[in-house]
Amino acid sequence: MDGMQxxxxxxxxxxxxxxxxxxxxxxxVDLVRGYMTWHDxxxxxxxxxxxxxxxxxxxxxDLVDNCIRQQALAAPSESAAGSADAxxxxxxxxxxxxxxxxxxxxxxxxxxxxxxxxxxxxxxxxICFFI
Numbered sequence: 001m002d003g004m005q006x007x008x009x010x011x012x013x014x015x016x017x018x019x020x021x022x023x024x025x026x027x028x029v030d031l032v033r034g035y036m037t038w039h040d041x042x043x044x045x046x047x048x049x050x051x052x053x054x055x056x057x058x059x060x061x062d063l064v065d066n067c068i069r070q071q072a073l074a075a076p077s078e079s080a081a082g083s084a085d086a087x088x089x090x091x092x093x094x095x096x097x098x099x100x101x102x103x104x105x106x107x108x109x110x111x112x113x114x115x116x117x118x119x120x121x122x123x124x125x126x127i128c129f130f131i
Contacts, residue, residue, distance in 0.1 A: 014027070
């Protein structure tokens with residue numbers, strides 16, 4: 001799939017931040033039904049669901065599309081990150097469509113092109129995405 005078609009077909013995405021021995025935060029964003037669920041493995045009382053507007057769905061699709069295009073244009077050495085098992089902090093982004101899923105994961109900080117999506121999730125959830 002190319003970037004433009006892929007972002008239009010994305011039905012949901014999961015954005016997860018994992019910190020070794022501390023837990024994880026996971027935001028599941030359903031772009032078809034228009035809601036986001038938040039799961040904090042460290043604090044059981046910090047789990048919730050929020051609705052998202054059509055404008056937010058469009059903005060999320062645009063952010064995903066932008067990053068997919070940036071990664072496609074990056075040289076292999078620029079887009080490849082360290083192993084998720086080698087760093088105490090890792091992230092995992094899973095994009096799902098009817099055609100299957102695509103996963104982006106690595107150790108260390110979230111790459112710059114995915115930061116606007118992280119910021120958008122923080123804006124919707126009204127919680128900072130860190131452990």
